[in-house]
Amino acid sequence: MAFEGLADRLQNTIQKIRGKGKIGEADVKEMMRDVRLALLEADVNFKVVKEFVKKVSERAVGQEVMKSLTPGQQVIKVVKEELTELMGGEQSKIAVANRPPTVIMMVGLQGAGKTTTTGKLANLLRKKYNRNPMLVAADIYRPAAIKQLETLGKQLSMPVFSLGDQVSPVEIAKQAIAKAKEDHNDYVLIDTAGRLHVDEALMDELTQIKELTKPDEIFLVVDAMTGQDAVNVASSFNDLLGLTGVVLTKLDGDTRGGAALSIRSVTNTPIKFVGLGEKLDALEAFHPERMASRILGMGDVLTLIEKAQANVDEEKAKELEKKMRSASFTLDDFLEQLGQVRNMGPLDDLLKMMPGAGKIKGLDKMKIDEKQITHVEAIIQSMTKAEKEHPETINASRRKRIAKGSGRTVPEVNRLLKQFDEMKKMMKQMTGMQQKGKKKGGFKLPFKPF
Numbered sequence: 001m002a003f004e005g006l007a008d009r010l011q012n013t014i015q016k017i018r019g020k021g022k023i024g025e026a027d028v029k030e031m032m033r034d035v036r037l038a039l040l041e042a043d044v045n046f047k048v049v050k051e052f053v054k055k056v057s058e059r060a061v062g063q064e065v066m067k068s069l070t071p072g073q074q075v076i077k078v079v080k081e082e083l084t085e086l087m088g089g090e091q092s093k094i095a096v097a098n099r100p101p102t103v104i105m106m107v108g109l110q111g112a113g114k115t116t117t118t119g120k121l122a123n124l125l126r127k128k129y130n131r132n133p134m135l136v137a138a139d140i141y142r143p144a145a146i147k148q149l150e151t152l153g154k155q156l157s158m159p160v161f162s163l164g165d166q167v168s169p170v171e172i173a174k175q176a177i178a179k180a181k182e183d184h185n186d187y188v189l190i191d192t193a194g195r196l197h198v199d200e201a202l203m204d205e206l207t208q209i210k211e212l213t214k215p216d217e218i219f220l221v222v223d224a225m226t227g228q229d230a231v232n233v234a235s236s237f238n239d240l241l242g243l244t245g246v247v248l249t250k251l252d253g254d255t256r257g258g259a260a261l262s263i264r265s266v267t268n269t270p271i272k273f274v275g276l277g278e279k280l281d282a283l284e285a286f287h288p289e290r291m292a293s294r295i296l297g298m299g300d301v302l303t304l305i306e307k308a309q310a311n312v313d314e315e316k317a318k319e320l321e322k323k324m325r326s327a328s329f330t331l332d333d334f335l336e337q338l339g340q341v342r343n344m345g346p347l348d349d350l351l352k353m354m355p356g357a358g359k360i361k362g363l364d365k366m367k368i369d370e371k372q373i374t375h376v377e378a379i380i381q382s383m384t385k386a387e388k389e390h391p392e393t394i395n396a397s398r399r400k401r402i403a404k405g406s407g408r409t410v411p412e413v414n415r416l417l418k419q420f421d422e423m424k425k426m427m428k429q430m431t432g433m434q435q436k437g438k439k440k441g442g443f444k445l446p447f448k449p450f
């Protein structure tokens with residue numbers, strides 16, 4: 001997981017000060033020494049660290065902390081606020097042109113993730129904003145670049161504009177926009193070429209594309225794993241092109257996190273999105289406050305809830321809840337719940353977002369066995385409708401048949417039926433309690449996977 005080292009160190013530092021009833025300047029000084037080291041070790045830019053520590057120190061020995069009843073907590077709050085500030089405010093909005101299409105230029109070094117991110121962004125634009133993007137293959141230098149974008153376009157069922165590798169990128173961009181107007185594509189995402197280093201020829205080309213297409217956004221794609229280099233690259237691109245945002249990729253890897261913490265204050269360009277994997281849905285809006293919480297071990301509960309909301313059908317969730325309450329919950333309903341939980345993504349990813357999860361030793365190495373879910377699904381699917389509604393009628397010979405049909409063993413079938421029976425009993429008890437207590441409105445996960 002990204003930020004592991006930094007998170008560990010900061011959390012230890014925080015632990016030391018959390019419960020303190022009184023805090024003196026010496027305490028703050030000691031803590032700031034730890035914070036400073038932690039940040040430097042995470043490859044955060046030296047100047048950024050200096051400024052950060054200065055700000056936190058000033059606030060930590062100030063009135064708001066010293067006079068408060070829980071100074072330890074108060075210092076932590078200051079650290080969190082300053083960490084959030086460092087990464088910038090909420091910045092994940094995407095521009096909309098007054099007259100479509102909105103043009104987004106994707107720039108960055110070779111291998112940073114431009115092409116992949118172009119696909120991811122197009123996917124996000126459609127899924128979240130209901131847009132109809134066109135992808136433009138303007139990298140004519142890298143042999144397989146056009147093909148790569150075309151493959152992504154196919155996966156997404158989205159149009160990819162290409163004129164092969166014999167037409168200049170500037171001309172390609174120009175014709176692409178005309179075509180997008182004709183075809184009513186409201187977003188045009190231009191995937192440009194990268195080089196191994198920032199070089200003049202590349203910058204000239206990008207400047208020309210910029211002048212001609214007047215993009216509404218210029219997103220720099222940078223690899224988080226490259227640490228300080230990512231910050232330098234961002235600076236150069238920003239000086240030459242004037243970026244509107246940064247997409248930090250490969251944050252799913254073992255990055256120390258320095259880039260995420262330095263880019264905003266060094267380049268004055270906000271991080272808008274982060275890439276968290278190779279798949280097309282592995283792009284998330286960057287939320288500085290949530291990131292700060294995550295680094296400080298406070299968990300990323302909001303993202304967790306959003307994931308649940310995006311993937312669990314609310315109507316169905318309500319219906320299931322009603323069924324639970326009336327105890328008419330069947331194995332079919334159970335099957336449905338499993339499906340919804342699974343839609344939220346790998347279970348171990350979800351676990352990591354739980355507050356305090358960072359403190360659980362070995363969690364990162366733990367793999368929740370998704371096969372188990374598949375097995376349970378297979379067993380339930382091998383039952384008849386009547387059996388699913390009245391599992392108490394499933395006798396020994398039926399169990400044998402179900403085991404055979406699902407490719408599982410009889411003991412597994414037995415175990416599932418027993419668990420389901422216990423679950424129903426528990427539901428009755430729990431819903432009984434809930435009815436007594438005041439029931440709050442709002443969204444609830446129908447099924448607790450943890």
Ligand SMILES: Nc1nc2c(ncn2[C@@H]2O[C@H](COP(=O)(O)OP(=O)(O)O)[C@@H](O)[C@H]2O)c(=O)[nH]1
Pocket residue numbers: 108109110111112113114115116117194221249250251252253274275276277278282
């Ligand atoms: N793990 C991970 N891999 C990524 C991410 N974004 C891109 N990649 C991978 O990085 C490699 C280079 O990506 P590509 O889009 O071709 O980079 P480009 O040269 O900038 O266009 C590919 O293997 C991608 O699958 C990410 O967020 N996480």
Ligand SMILES: [Mg+2]
Pocket residue numbers: 114115116139145
């Ligand atoms: Mg590319």
